[in-house]
Amino acid sequence: MNQAELESYRNTLLDLRGRLTDGINRLAEVVLADERPAGEHDQLTSEPIDKEIFLDHAEEAIRRKVIEALRRIDAGSYGQCEECNQEIAKERLEAMPYAASCIECERKKEREARPRR
Numbered sequence: 001m002n003q004a005e006l007e008s009y010r011n012t013l014l015d016l017r018g019r020l021t022d023g024i025n026r027l028a029e030v031v032l033a034d035e036r037p038a039g040e041h042d043q044l045t046s047e048p049i050d051k052e053i054f055l056d057h058a059e060e061a062i063r064r065k066v067i068e069a070l071r072r073i074d075a076g077s078y079g080q081c082e083e084c085n086q087e088i089a090k091e092r093l094e095a096m097p098y099a100a101s102c103i104e105c106e107r108k109k110e111r112e113a114r115p116r117r
């Protein structure tokens with residue numbers, strides 16, 4: 001990856017970080033407005049998801065990934081999979097500039113995170 005590409009990813013990540021911080025309240029409103037009437041959850045799950053907590057976690061998790069990606073740019077390891085050290089595919093970085101692992105390792109982790117079925 002050359003310097004110009006790195007700078008372009010850095011700008012994308014900085015922009016993303018700003019939007020994550022500014023957008024959290026607006027995003028929370030949108031999701032909370034989608035609240036279903038009580039009772040409808042019962043068919044899907046006995047424990048309705050607490051959307052506010054869920055959102056905080058999702059937001060915080062992505063923000064942390066963005067910050068880590070910015071650190072990797074400074075450390076010179078950006079674009080490398082943290083699991084297998086292979087280069088992360090450019091299409092993946094373009095879709096998800098804060099990706100810390102390649103698609104293969106990500107899929108493996110997802111499978112491990114969901115032991116049910």
Ligand SMILES: [Zn+2]
Binds near residue numbers: 103105
């Ligand atoms: Zn990997």
